[in-house]
Amino acid sequence: MPTKPNIIFIITDQQRYDTIAEFGYDFMETPNLDRLAREGVYLSACYAAAPSCVPARASLFTGHYPHTTGVVDNAATWRHTWVEDLAEAGYHCVNIGKMHTQPMDTPAGFHARMIVENKDRSMAKRGADFVDEWDKAIRKANFEKPGLPSYRLLNDYADRLGAFEWPLPDELHSDNFVGSLAVDWIQEKRSDKPLFLQVGFPGPHPPYDPPAHEVERYLSRELPIDPVRPGDVESQPRPFRELVQKHVDGDHDSVRHKVDASAEERRRQRAYYLANVTMIDREVGRIIDALDETGRLEDTIIVFTSDHGDMLGDHGHSQKWSMYEQVIRLPIIIWSSRGFKARGRLDPLVQHMDIAPTLFDLAGLEKPSSWEAVSFADALNDDAFEGRYAVYCEQGRDVVFRFSDFVSMVRTRRWKYVHFLGEDFGQLFDLESDPGEYENRWDDPACAAIRDEMEKELMNWRIRSGYKAREWAEKWR
Template sequence: MASRPNIVFIITDQQRYDTINALGFAHVDTPNLDRLAQNGVYLTSCYAAAASCVPARASLFTGYYPHTTGVVDNAATWRHSWVETLADNGYDCVNIGKMHTQPMDAPAGFHTRMIVENKDRSMAKRGREFVDEWDKAIARASFEKPGLPSYSLLNDYADRLGAFEWPLPKELHSDTFVGGLAIDWIERKSSEKPFFLQIGFPGPHPPYDPPVEEAKPYLERDLRIRPVRAGDVESQPEPFQQLVRKHVEGDHDAVRHKVEATAEERHRQRAYYLANVTMIDREVGRVLDALDARGALDDTIVVFTSDHGDMLGDHGHSQKWTMYEQVIRLPLILWSKSGFGRTGPVDAMIQHMDIAATLFDLAGVEAPSSWEARSFAPALRGDDFEERDAVYCEQGRDVVFRFSDFVSMVRTRRWKYVHFLDGHDGQLFDLESDPHEETNLWDSPDHAAERRAMHDRLTEWRLRSGYETREWSEEWR
């Protein structure tokens, strides 16, 4: 591998961990991601540091936890990233698609940005009037952009759960469009410098919007949807119950939620979501082919991941903002034609932002000493590697999640503890006996010691984080 390898960093939006065939989920069609996973390395226990887009991405692209950067909600300002360091070390840095910086067009270290943001921004607090490359392409083709204003006119809109048939030509679908922009850049690139190419696909974030023929195979397939247990929502902390009610009463990202959706409605929603995943997989294959045609794959590291997952009705919830595995556990694949030293699964528990330290390690770039990200490059090489003994996730009050000022989670191999600032209730799960997180032990007298131990672990982590990142400058955001 070259001393300064090319890096292709592919990030989807809101893609669950259980959506890639080769990672053990045979009901999903992902032949190109399967090829990367089978010939590369995939992390089976990768966890987001935040439960919504902006703070999750800010953590990933700074190497710090949300409470350290101050980016804890979906409307927080986020202008800078470690891409600036890659640029300073000789990389040609290009973003095509979604980064979700705030403001949306912040340079963030990139020499070139071709921005494609959220599919639907009709109800966004920020960025509603932002015009991206996809908006321009749809306008040039003399179409109206599909979204809440048009989908809500359908007679069965309230039963759709955000699942709609894409009404425009396929090449104008957001994920196909981003793939095309990336391929065009690869084919035209002239610089001999190593490149960092971030490709941000807007899907499978809602609206779940494949062309109807893309959804058809999934509509005819068993999709392994777990029913919501009776009383599940009622057993959750009040802020999460309020979040459910807000989704039922609202239309965030053109999703009108139903707690008691029928099996058929949930099946259609899941089918359309997975069809979006398969469409992205196809674009990943096209990008790899374009890189190969340019002779660029020999010296390139490919990373595939997402920012967080999607509840898709599980536990009675829509989208994100909770601390369930469906939201915070992420797919993560790393591939290099020359290999890293091992292939297959790595079960080490890591934070999502550890990707940053790992890429710096592989590229021979010095990482800041105050980073909270840790390199897992030794695990890729097959060397001894000490996993994190716990992972953490945070979420602040934002335009959708308005029901607690701050939520913190700590997860070990066995236990998960969810804390609400100034709240009287929370969540405690024994993941060994309850892997589906259906029995909340918060008020169980028999588990008071475990609850206290997890709270102490959370407190100790925050204190240590504050000390070890004391040189972090908030003005850098």
């Protein structure tokens, strides 16, 4: 019987799909991710089940949609994951960095956790007083942790859009710190069992805070940034307009938002964000080297992805919570030392949580029958795989997004439909003619039939979901 492969599951936080050079974005410097994408596969149409961290991760690690897990907001409790199934199957399961479980230190199936959470927890509903491994290291080095209280003291704080120079030694930056913890763990080789190692990088989530010397490469080059078109924000549904205003009036995660930010201010913000991605890419390279040096790379699957993206001022928005492509479309790379028949770009429409059954198939493990996630292992084997007809995304009212009880999205290859519970407004985009999502066709009589069809798809999906997930809901009730 073949041995189970090691699985290295690397997840960044709030990384856009358009931040990896091999995906076609040649302004990026991501040599290690490029290598994984060339030698393995990357999916061009992978979508999160939620546009914020906690519900997106809960879906990813359960194989179920937010309305099934009950985790629909960014502070909801979730403790159980399919990592428990991996542990029962003989894997040694380790988390280093961010998982974003609630409570933050719940076992979640891991044998060991070395937790590094959000960079800035000063305004968190939960966890403001939580002390993680990174906090301990900064304290041991006799530094004060940078964050909202210190950044607010800067004279130009209101114009920085969340972009700051990391003021402490490079090795204490959260992403460098997590990378080093992962390398150390791999080098110590603490178990002879197959390894499931989840590495959670806190970046490029704001504050966008690379060391100054990391930013120079991006400040000196042209970066593709879409200007906010006149009337764009004003034309959006009321909850999204109010979300924009909340970011303008506040500074969640140290980002003081400006809809009318100058081109230079937005270019600076983007440069700091992209520099953080390049830093993470370098840490991914170190992890690969450590696996190789210790003999772990010989039978290993590496997955690289994020939980959702970041608007970075596009459409006038800051951060997440909306249903635009910049937030819900994700980078995903899968590499295997055994190799796949397929190589490079794959285009089937998939849900982010579909990673779980795919990994179970690759590891030869039985998948729970109640999962709503669908394996795309056939696509990796170059077999016939059409992908999903539609993908779905959900967001409930939370500490930041307070403006609608529940938002649902259905996206097919051509159309995107965004539904606000109890409201007669919404969004409908023809992604074929309007890939930038600028023309809302919700009230267009010519699209009335399409709107009805998408609403019916949403309703049928919820009915199918309730039936499919009934066993899982019973288990964790």
